[in-house]
Amino acid sequence: xxxxxxxxxxxxxxxxxxxxxxxxxxxxxxxxxxxxxxxxxxxxxxxxxxxxxxxxxxxxxxxxxxxxxxxxxxxxxxxxxxxxxxxxxxxxxxxxxxxxxxxxxxxxxxxxxxxxxxxxxxxxxxxxxxxxxxxxxxxxxxxxxxxxxxxxxxxxxxxxxxxxxxxxxxxxxxxxxxxxxxxxxxxxxxxxxxxxxxxxxxxxxxxxxxxxxxxxxxxxxxxxxxxxxxxxxxxxxxxxxxxxxxxxxxxxxxxxxxxxxxxxxxxxxxxxxxxxxxxxxxxxxxxxxxxxxxxxxxxxxxxxxxxxxxxxxxxx
Ligand code: UDP
Ligand code: MG
Numbered sequence: 367x368x369x370x371x372x373x374x375x376x377x378x379x380x381x382x383x384x385x386x387x388x389x390x391x392x393x394x395x396x397x398x399x400x401x402x403x404x405x406x407x408x409x410x411x412x413x414x415x416x417x418x419x420x421x422x423x424x425x426x427x428x429x430x431x432x433x434x435x436x437x438x439x440x441x442x443x444x445x446x447x448x449x450x451x452x453x454x455x456x457x458x459x460x461x462x463x464x465x466x467x468x469x470x471x472x473x474x475x476x477x478x479x480x481x482x483x484x485x486x487x488x489x490x491x492x493x494x495x496x497x498x499x500x501x502x503x504x505x506x507x508x509x510x511x512x513x514x515x516x517x518x519x520x521x522x523x524x525x526x527x528x529x530x531x532x533x534x535x536x537x538x539x540x541x542x543x544x545x546x547x548x549x550x551x552x553x554x555x556x557x558x559x560x561x562x563x564x565x566x567x568x569x570x571x572x573x574x575x576x577x578x579x580x581x582x583x584x585x586x587x588x589x590x591x592x593x594x595x596x597x598x599x600x601x602x603x604x605x606x607x608x609x610x611x612x613x614x615x616x617x618x619x620x621x622x623x624x625x626x627x628x629x630x631x632x633x634x635x636x637x638x639x640x641x642x643x644x645x646x647x648x649x650x651x652x653x654x655x656x657x658x659x660x661x662x663x664x665x666x667x668x669x670x671x672x673x674x675x676x677x678x679x680x681x682x
Contacts, residue, residue, distance in 0.1 A: 369401045370474065370527075372457045373447030375440045376419070377409040379461045381569040383418045387429075389467045394428075397471050405430045405447045405675075406461075410437035416672075423674055433672040440573075441544035442668040444524065448533050450675050456533045458524050463568035465525035469560060473527035476558050483555035486526035488519055490561040499576065506583045513593035516552045518586070519559070526550070526557075541589075542665060543657050545582070548590040588653050595654060598647035605640060 372390065376383060383406070394402040406419040408431060416433050423429040432446050444458055455477060459465040465487065473485035492500040507520040524546055528536075535553045550557075574582075587594065 367399070367401050368455060368474075369403060369453040370397075370455045370457060370470070371403045371405060371447075371451035371453030372459060372470075373405045373407065373444060373451060374459060374461050375407045375409055375443035375447065376411060376415050376461050377437060377440070377443075377573050378411045378413045378415060379570055380411075380414040380418050382462045382567075383415065383422070385568050386461045386463060386467075387422055389463060391426075393467045393470050397474065400455075400474065402428050403430060403451070403453055404428055405432065405451060407431070407443040407447050408433040409440065409443040410434045430675050431673060432670055432675065435669040435671040438668040440524075441546055444546060445537070445540075445544065446668045446670070448537055450673075451533065454530050455527055456530070457527045460525065462570060464565050465523060466562060466565060469525075469562065470527065472560065476560075477527060477529060481556065482558040483532045484526055484528045484550070484557040485560060486519075486550070486557050487523045487560045487562060489521040489523060489564045491564055492521070493564045495564065499579070502576075502579075502583075506586075510583075510586055510591065513587070514548070514591040516548050516590050518547050518551060518590070522547055522550075522559075529555075531555075540667070542661050542663075542667065543585055543589055544667070545586040545589045548586055552590070584653070585657075588657050592654075594650045598650050601643050601647065605643065 374386065387404075390404060394400075404422075404426075406422070406429065408416050408419060416431075419429065419431045423431055430450070432450060434442070434446070447458065448456060455474065457470060457473070459467070469487060476482055476485040492503070504520070507518060510518050511520075532553065532555045535555075536549060539549055539553070
């Protein structure tokens, strides 16, 4: 019998967990051909999330939980879940029912054919989302796909089912600055995309502020492309040639018409322009350097405070 591990990152989700559990047990009852394990990862919630999942674990042996010592972010939660999953197939999904649990059996059927290693979902629309957020999201996907070799699917969700083999490959990428949308695609394997209409949250509210999303998108760009660095060099080269032309122009003018004493405003403009571009380039360099700095520290992606999983690997 196949075992399916369902990984559910939770951050302040006390109201959404019971609804989710009800739906997911319905799914597991329907899919009697497979055995289930539900891994709730409590990502340092400040509400009663931990009590709620501990309560579930007491009633249902299939419920496993991992509680972090603080909020480490969804990326860390997903990584912890995958690292502690024992299933032949691994599902990652949100607790807010924005990822329809009914798709799990469809995903399982797809993987069972052996043709695919991963069945992933993407939203075909962004109904119910703020206009400005959709606009920025679209721009981000356009930009990153332009400058990165790794293809990042517009509207792709983290909601997916993967084989053990693919999960292990993802676990092999233990970078600190994680951008899963890129990592899923980077490891390769054959992915079948399932499109579905956007669903609104069942309870609670989104944990992603605009600012958090903006920073996450920068992580994606810095993590999967070095184009901004190349851009800084390109700007330098262009400015170099422009200045050569300028110098020749001044020398020729000097020889033909004599010197000129005016031109302060234009000079200030040029100084500002060059200074600005230099700062921009240093800033870009700094972004990469700061990521490298954090990477070299080799800090763990998460710290477990409490769990009911017997971990034999001892991997954190
Ligand atoms: N989440 C998490 N840690 C965080 C933020 C979010 O584990 O720091 C979880 C959250 O509980 C939910 C999932 O990640 O299960 C997706 O979050 P949310 O629904 O807020 O994101 P959205 O669907 O609005 O993009
Ligand atoms: Mg959500």
